[in-house]
Amino acid sequence: MYKLPKFDNSTLLDQALTHRSYVNEHPTSKDNERLEFLGDALLNFLSGEYLYNKYQEKGEDELTRRRSALVDEKQLAMFAENLDLNSKMLLGNGAIRDRGRENPNLLSSTFEAIIGAYYEDQKLDIKPVRHFVKQFFDSVPENIVVSRSNVDSKNRFQEWVQSRGITTPPIYNTRQIGGESHTPEFKSEVFVDGHKEAFGTGTGRNKKDAEKEAAEDGLAKLKKQGLLL
Known part of the structure; x- marks a missing residue:
């Protein structure tokens, strides 16, 4: 099990965990959609950088396929489960009844929001974010990345x-x-x-x-x- 990074601003972490279904029932809260957008962009960049450095002999097409496989919904949902985000997400009652804590879309989106929030928390310093996500990228077996990249x-x-x-x-x-x-x-x-x-x-x-x-x-x-x- 991996651990969430330490946030200087806990409000950002709370927002990253807050789905809009929760905000519908608690209007004073802020949802995580903007942080999700930022985290998605960061993960695309960091995964591309990671693969560019790891596979210096690979061409653009192969790297693009591998990047897509490394940050697809299924893989990000697994990262989220490794952080126990399924129990930490703030969801509305309807989302909980519909088994939202097992929903790969909600899990992957929350992981993206965590990445965006951590980047903001670190005053837009990408170095700690890079260090944090590298452990997840390193954990993905080579054969899984290759098999997924071939069917995208x-x-x-x-x-x-x-x-x-x-x-x-x-x-x-x-x-x-x-x-x-x-x-x-x-x-x-x-x-x-x-x-x-x-x-x-x-x-x-x-x-x-x-x-x-x-x-x-x-x-x-x-x-x-x-x-x-």
Whole structure:
């Protein structure tokens, strides 16, 4: 079991643990969504840096796939469980009844919020955050990272885009279309190279799943058109 880092400002830690379903029942609280956004960006950078230094012989495509596997929802949820965040999260009664403490989306989002909060707590000094997350990255077995990286649909779709000589990455337009605060439903459309028509569309319980489904839909359409083997 890993331990949470020591926070100088405990209010930031409390906010990182607070889901919006809890705020709905306790309006004076602040939810963790902004911290989640910050933590997501930090984890993408730190995982990329970690892999860049660890695998100096790997190319961009391989590193991109491995980064996606290292910080996907399932893996971040495992990190959260290692920190016992499932018992520490502040959830509304509805989310608790719906087994929110076992929900990979809530767990992974809370882990991201913890990373964002710790970065703020350390006065935007990334060094202690890097040290904290490295232990989690080191704990992931090599074979798991490789197996996950080989099936990531978003990476495969981006590789197809790059193979067409398009330098700009696919753009995902993702929005919530329904559901409760603890069980939302998202819709995502993926666009390529300024085209107004979406290449693929997907839905999911979180943004990442919706975007992966959109990429899978795009890949399926490309195969149907004979543009992808």
